[in-house]
Amino acid sequence: xxxxxxxxxxxxMVNGEGMRSVLFLSGCKRRxxxxxxxAMQDFKYGEEATVExxxxxxxSNMPIIKGVxxxxxxxxxxxxxxxxxxxxxxxxxxxxxxxxxxxxxELLEEKNKNKLELLKYIDVLVDGEFKEELMDNSPKYAxxxxxxxxxxx
Ligand code: SF4
Numbered sequence: 549x550x551x552x553x554x555x556x557x558x559x560x561m562v563n564g565e566g567m568r569s570v571l572f573l574s575g576c577k578r579r580x581x582x583x584x585x586x587a588m589q590d591f592k593y594g595e596e597a598t599v600e601x602x603x604x605x606x607x608s609n610m611p612i613i614k615g616v617x618x619x620x621x622x623x624x625x626x627x628x629x630x631x632x633x634x635x636x637x638x639x640x641x642x643x644x645x646x647x648x649x650x651x652x653x654e655l656l657e658e659k660n661k662n663k664l665e666l667l668k669y670i671d672v673l674v675d676g677e678f679k680e681e682l683m684d685n686s687p688k689y690a691x692x693x694x695x696x697x698x699x700x701x
Contacts, residue, residue: 549629551602554587554594554621558609564645564672564689566614569606573630576622578649582680584691588621599633606637615643615671624648624655627662634669643671643701645689651675652698673698 555572557563563570575591576583587593606616616637623630623646634644646666648655652675655663667673674689675696682692689697 549599549632550596551599551626551629551633552591552594553597553602554585556602556605558605559612560617562689563617563619564615567612568615568617568645569609569613570617570619571602571606571623573618573620573623573626575625576620576649577625578622578677580649580678580680582683583678585619585621591625593621599629599636602633603636603640606642607640610640610642613642615645617645617647619647622647622649624650624663624666627660627666631662631666631669634666638669644669645672645674646670647674649677652696667700671699671701673700 552574554574557570560568560570574588574593576589676694679692679694682694686693687697
């Protein structure tokens with residue numbers, strides 16, 4: 549199964565707690581004013597990679613990393629394949645942070661089976677659209693103050 553990947557950071561300290569690898573997924577239907585990753589809104593931006601290829605890249609960063617962060621784009625738009633990767637990441641003992649433009653409540657109400665499956669593996673969800681006018685006083689690791697750091701586990 550393949551994912552369309554907009555970018556990958558082997559080691560980052562600014563996309564969640566601790567040292568993390570960061571996977572940027574292509575594709576987002578929103579057009580938030582001031583979006584930092586406009587190119588990644590395109591569902592065809594970047595390159596395709598299999599779940600196995602991405603997992604191997606992540607594993608090459610162990611034991612330095614504490615976890616993996618999904619960003620984008622909106623990771624929820626590739627939930628079917630991403631949930632398979634997420635399951636494998638958890639099996640390696642790593643935690644998962646996920647950024648999404650959806651709110652947690654929207655994800656639950658939509659009842660999309662792929663998105664709900666992906667949520668099962670996420671430890672920390674950073675939810676909600678980026679709002680440029682709410683950039684001040686945003687929580688650490690969030691872009692604007694409407695976004696929440698939700699610990700699901
Ligand atoms: S949800 Fe994120 S990636 Fe999508 S438009 Fe908004 S800021 Fe950009």
